[in-house]
Amino acid sequence: MDYFLELLIGGLTRGSIYALIALGYTMVYGIIELINFAHGEIYMIGAFTALIIASVLTMAGMSGLSVLILASVVAVIYASAYGFTVEKIAYKPLRQAQRLSPLISAIGMSIFLQNYVLIAQTSDFLPFPSLLPELPFMDAYAQFMGSSELIIVATTAVMTIILTLFIKFTKMGKAMRATAQDRNMAMLLGVNVNRVISNTFIIGSALAAVGGILIASHIGRINFYIGFIAGIKAFTAAVLGGIGSIPGAVLGGLILGWTESFATGYVSSDYEDVFAFALLVLILIFRPAGLLGKSTVQKV
Amino acid sequence: MKHITALKNSLLISFWFMFLTFPIMVIRVNTIENVVEWRWMNMLYVGFGSFVLSFVWRYLISRKEAGVKQAAAADTPSKRLTERLLTDSAFYRPVQIMAAVFFLAFPLIFSTYQINIMTTALMYVMLGLGLNIVVGLAGLLDLGYVAFYAVGAYSYALLNHHFGLGFWAILPVGAILGALFGILLGFPVLRLRGDYLAIVTLGFGEIIRLILENWNEFSFGPSGIANIDRPGFFNIDLSLEQVTVYLYYLVIGLCLFTMVVVNRLKDSRIGRAWVALREDEIACQAMGIDKTKTKLTAFALGATWAGMAGVVFAAKTTFVNPASFTFMESAMFLSIVVLGGMGSITGVIIGAMILILTPEYLRAFSSYRMLLFGAVMVLMMVFRPQGIIAGVRRMYHFPVKQSEKGIGGS
Numbered sequence: 001m002d003y004f005l006e007l008l009i010g011g012l013t014r015g016s017i018y019a020l021i022a023l024g025y026t027m028v029y030g031i032i033e034l035i036n037f038a039h040g041e042i043y044m045i046g047a048f049t050a051l052i053i054a055s056v057l058t059m060a061g062m063s064g065l066s067v068l069i070l071a072s073v074v075a076v077i078y079a080s081a082y083g084f085t086v087e088k089i090a091y092k093p094l095r096q097a098q099r100l101s102p103l104i105s106a107i108g109m110s111i112f113l114q115n116y117v118l119i120a121q122t123s124d125f126l127p128f129p130s131l132l133p134e135l136p137f138m139d140a141y142a143q144f145m146g147s148s149e150l151i152i153v154a155t156t157a158v159m160t161i162i163l164t165l166f167i168k169f170t171k172m173g174k175a176m177r178a179t180a181q182d183r184n185m186a187m188l189l190g191v192n193v194n195r196v197i198s199n200t201f202i203i204g205s206a207l208a209a210v211g212g213i214l215i216a217s218h219i220g221r222i223n224f225y226i227g228f229i230a231g232i233k234a235f236t237a238a239v240l241g242g243i244g245s246i247p248g249a250v251l252g253g254l255i256l257g258w259t260e261s262f263a264t265g266y267v268s269s270d271y272e273d274v275f276a277f278a279l280l281v282l283i284l285i286f287r288p289a290g291l292l293g294k295s296t297v298q299k300v
Numbered sequence: 301m302k303h304i305t306a307l308k309n310s311l312l313i314s315f316w317f318m319f320l321t322f323p324i325m326v327i328r329v330n331t332i333e334n335v336v337e338w339r340w341m342n343m344l345y346v347g348f349g350s351f352v353l354s355f356v357w358r359y360l361i362s363r364k365e366a367g368v369k370q371a372a373a374a375d376t377p378s379k380r381l382t383e384r385l386l387t388d389s390a391f392y393r394p395v396q397i398m399a400a401v402f403f404l405a406f407p408l409i410f411s412t413y414q415i416n417i418m419t420t421a422l423m424y425v426m427l428g429l430g431l432n433i434v435v436g437l438a439g440l441l442d443l444g445y446v447a448f449y450a451v452g453a454y455s456y457a458l459l460n461h462h463f464g465l466g467f468w469a470i471l472p473v474g475a476i477l478g479a480l481f482g483i484l485l486g487f488p489v490l491r492l493r494g495d496y497l498a499i500v501t502l503g504f505g506e507i508i509r510l511i512l513e514n515w516n517e518f519s520f521g522p523s524g525i526a527n528i529d530r531p532g533f534f535n536i537d538l539s540l541e542q543v544t545v546y547l548y549y550l551v552i553g554l555c556l557f558t559m560v561v562v563n564r565l566k567d568s569r570i571g572r573a574w575v576a577l578r579e580d581e582i583a584c585q586a587m588g589i590d591k592t593k594t595k596l597t598a599f600a601l602g603a604t605w606a607g608m609a610g611v612v613f614a615a616k617t618t619f620v621n622p623a624s625f626t627f628m629e630s631a632m633f634l635s636i637v638v639l640g641g642m643g644s645i646t647g648v649i650i651g652a653m654i655l656i657l658t659p660e661y662l663r664a665f666s667s668y669r670m671l672l673f674g675a676v677m678v679l680m681m682v683f684r685p686q687g688i689i690a691g692v693r694r695m696y697h698f699p700v701k702q703s704e705k706g707i708g709g710s
Binding site for chain 2: 033034035045048049051052053055056059074078081082085089090093094097098099100101102103104105107108109110111112113114115116117118119120121122126228232235236239270271273274277278280281284285288
């Protein structure tokens, strides 16, 4: 039973991170129908920026919570800036192009960003400082759930709620929903579609950066390649839940997290990634619209 | 005034990029010795580079927009130079003959090292042409093409290791196994559209690699299989140099075979069905084309060449391990097709030559290779989505009679 609980919590933590990244995928796909392959790289750049800033601050003599907050804020700003720039360079000129073009451009961007970090920084794994604070009241539950796990799950929950409220009640959120529904119509009604798309990328990137910081300080090491696998898995989560749907992304992230956690715990740990990919293939075959997605009829 | 705004914009862009690349380009932290390295020069380079590039970017965008307008204004698009080179036999025959002479004489002129590099490049031509069927002709974005390459390589490695079978016996087996895996992947993804297809094929490629890495009893795990036999030549023992030359001609032969087959397929009934599928799936079905069959043949035939190239790869390097079959290889195949021109045979050949030979001969930037691949993919899509050499569609011209001109004269 203890083992089961451990796996359950492990899956929950993992799934929360997937959900955070998946939200970015789902929002971008909802609005411009593009799989933003570079999204995983944004997450990686977020983690790298946090690592660099945190190290510099620590060496300058700061410590504790102030390092965490400063590093996170800078990382989120930078990740958003990268997301914004990537959209302007690689996707915006291709709005009217064939479907395949932006996709290839996205893959190119992802390869470019990976190698940019590889060349400018290093190909080795870097140790990531454990920025997340230890919560004393968690000691009693330490065998199931550490403080960093609790923080990850709580942050994801808070972020999702804020995002949902943002999309439901603010003017920008309304504009986003309108653009997702029908871009041309939204444009006719005076929505600045370019700004909406930029904002979507900025918000998605910020969420990815938060995910990057959380998982990096939980696992404790990063390299330039972490974005690739995390990106694909988060995409799986987004598809699993129904791409374009925000609760779907969270649900998908959690299901994927649990699947991986239980499969590696009870079956074999060598095939961790195989389970995720197999799950992706199975969903796409049997329920391409995802669990919470609406299947749409293609109109001519 | 126009120039001043352009200058201002470029300055802003260069400041933006200096800001953007600041933590990653300038700061490097050594966490072991607790030292921070500040590389301020990099910031200068980024600033200057993005300043210059923003002008180039703006110029290219304006040219592209002008091109679109021009094409819209002109009723019949005038034949471009590249197009003329490809369609007019007076132009392309001499080039073809020169290329043929060059490739046939290559081993006589250059060293073994050069021949080895050229053989690799030609292998990539084969792979590019195979992927071209799937991506260029049928418009199915396959990001797991490396899986079929791995299937070919491992089928030779394993059958040779366990049963001592030779190269020529395995070549067709590798091709058939590749095709079978192509169909195996093709079936589940039949219903998927472009972007979902891309991600599933990517997942498939990773699954194959992970299985090869972890299933030690079957594939000998990450350490791979060594001492694979080189291809035999009528039971004659060849020296290492002779084998290199022999492999070179063998790959040339396979390349020619591929080119002939792909060229014939392109204009065949099935090839036209692929192009129709690429252009519009619904219209294609409405015309009575069997979507399932068309997609499956595209996957199977594409995978066949990858399987064959895999067998050649195993025979050439005499060693295979899963590390040779990562996603980066798939990305490389894709950039060959994209750079060269989707759907164009000449384009793919030129693309493979550029992407494989340039890094070999310009060692100085070999570490920037993948960075440039990524950049090339983005820039090609933005500025020249049809590639260096666009695929030319065969057109049938009917002489319009004078009396009919008024009715159907578009």
